[in-house]
Amino acid sequence: MAPQLTTTSYAVLAQVAVHPWSTYELAQQRVRYFRYVWPRAESAIYREVKRLSSMGLLDGNKEWVGKRARTVYSITDKGREALREWLATPVSPFAMDFEALIRLFVAPLGTKEQIVTTLTQVRDDVREMLRFGGEVKQEFLDGISVTQDQVYIRALAVDFFISLLNTVGAWAERTLAEIESWDDLSPDGKNERALEKIRELPVLTPESVERTPVPPRTQLHPRRR
Amino acid sequence: MAPQLTTTSYAVLAQVAVHPWSTYELAQQRVRYFRYVWPRAESAIYREVKRLSSMGLLDGNKEWVGKRARTVYSITDKGREALREWLATPVSPFAMDFEALIRLFVAPLGTKEQIVTTLTQVRDDVREMLRFGGEVKQEFLDGISVTQDQVYIRALAVDFFISLLNTVGAWAERTLAEIESWDDLSPDGKNERALEKIRELPVLTPESVERTPVPPRTQLHPRRR
DNA sequence: ATAAAGTACTCCAATTGAGAGTATAGGGCC
DNA sequence: GGCCCTATACTCTCAATTGGAGTACTTTAT
Known part of the structure; x- marks a missing residue:
């Protein structure tokens, strides 16, 4: 075998x-x-x-x-x-490791400064990744990429990468701004405002919400295969 | 020890x-x-x-x-x-596993149908995750979450989760639409159009692009610690 | 009464990650 | 000509991690 x-x-x-x-x-x-x-x-x-x-x-x-x-x-x-045979098999789902979110959950145990540092780090990491994304973009525009003949495919990936990072970066910025506006990390008077904000989050899944009998995945999804 | x-x-x-x-x-x-x-x-x-x-x-x-x-x-x-001590240590960066992008790179080896199936799978996975995100959102709005007293923190995470998934979902949709519009997976006449699209991608890093002497990271970043 | 699904784990083989270690090549400097 | 530093080109090891199989009892449905 x-x-x-x-x-x-x-x-x-x-x-x-x-x-x-x-x-x-x-x-x-x-x-x-x-x-x-x-x-x-x-x-x-x-x-x-x-x-x-x-x-x-x-x-x-x-x-x-x-x-x-x-x-x-x-x-x-x-x-x-x-490779050709692999393309016919089911794909493993998008997965991420994002330690900063776990830290956010327990942030009230530490100081405001600590969580600000963590989020600043996230923002800077994202900036660095975006800088790299910009480099790749420029290489294609200059026509000097190793995969220049495949721009029509690679462009789709660059689109993904840049869109995603802009989203993560924007989140880091607004979360940082929100936390900076707090006096401390206690819940005092913050929960009402948070509920307002949560209400506005766009969960637009018109079809799937209506009727999709998705089986509850008891197994953790496979990350590699 | x-x-x-x-x-x-x-x-x-x-x-x-x-x-x-x-x-x-x-x-x-x-x-x-x-x-x-x-x-x-x-x-x-x-x-x-x-x-x-x-x-x-x-x-x-x-x-x-x-x-x-x-x-x-x-x-x-x-x-x-x-936990408190951990909050003072450096955070490990955002990382993802996204097999679909690797498949996209070698998609021309397979059929149009195969890559469409892969992207459809991605879109559906994202929908399922968003459905879950919507559930969490609703629990908070109904005031029945186990972490109800922490909405002010959890809302920030829900914001992240929903924003990110909307971005990935939107990418899957537009990429699917783009590929559906192709006759086949060959590069014929597709590269010019792709360069146009790539030019429009927003890499907005005003400060960091100007002058940030970022040391080239030769080591792969640590994912866990 | 019986079957199926859920609870509550243990154990194992195979992969993977992180780092340390080895050794040669090439350029700059004095 | 000798020395130092960095880049090239790997190999090896150990501990962490994964996915899956296996065990055994409890609850719910039929």
Whole structure:
């Protein structure tokens, strides 16, 4: 039995499908590809290319720079076939890790300053990610991207990335402003105002709210596969 | 040396801080709390409460239902203190796993139907999550939430959740519409249009773009601690 | 009375993440 | 010519984590 491929496997395959890379480049350049949508440890990449090449999905070529070897991987027909088959399987849902929200829940245990610091950090992280998104955008506009011939696809992803980050950034800003306007972190007199705000939140799910017998998911959704 | 606490530990502590729970409830009711912002396996929760109670951060009380035991955990002062200290440490950045984007990148290897199915799945997942968000919203408005006294904090989280999902949902809709308008998945004549669209994407980072000497992060950012 | 669904966990094999460690290459500086 | 610093190119290990299977009792529905 062939060992099971994970989404990480397919992410690596997808990146090598663009053009051949050495493992080192692959691990570094993931930044330009999947760091923000499928973040995995560097060592996982090194492990993965070996597995994939032992399964014949990647083709590893040893090159020499002086006395030091490096392996350059390219995708095989079998690898492309594996990707093709994967596209027919169910996708795993959007998932996030957002520690700041957990901190928000217990914020009243700490100081106002602490939660402000946390949210400022979130805002700055988002700015940094957006800066990167702007870079990618500019590369496409300048026509110098490695995937220039695929703009019509990549544009959809850049759209996603920038929209999402703008949303998170805007939330961080308004939440920061709200908390700054408080005297302290106690509930005193804040709950009425909060209910007003919560009432205005747009949960616009016209159809699905009407009648969709969604089975209650008892299982946590699978994050990888 | 006390074993290191992870963000998962603090997530459990934060949930038990609301009121006592049995482990089973804790594992199930994570849905209402952290399923979408800090998803972890069920077995991880069982392991975690044991660790936390052996460290004296939780207090486990054995109860009996007929012949079957169940353990109800409540937070201790030491547990609350641990949460308090945690709030002073740096937060780990927002991270997501979004398999659909990887699929989008290699979509031309498959059929138009396949990528449409994938995006439809994303849209439906988002709808389901929004339905849940609407439920939480309604509970607060009806004044029956377990954390009713904390609306002023929870409202900020509900705002985040609903804003983010609306953004992802809207992206799924417009991307679906765009792809439906294509004859096939080939690049023919699509790149010019895509460049137009990409040009209009709002990357509004006035300050940070001007002059922020952000050190290039070579390390992948830590996701948990 | 019986079946099905819910409660309340334990245990395990396989993956993954984070970091430390090893070693060579190349450029700048004195 | 020697030294230092940074980049390249990995390997190895350990602990954390996941998903799933398994056990066994309780409650509800038929």
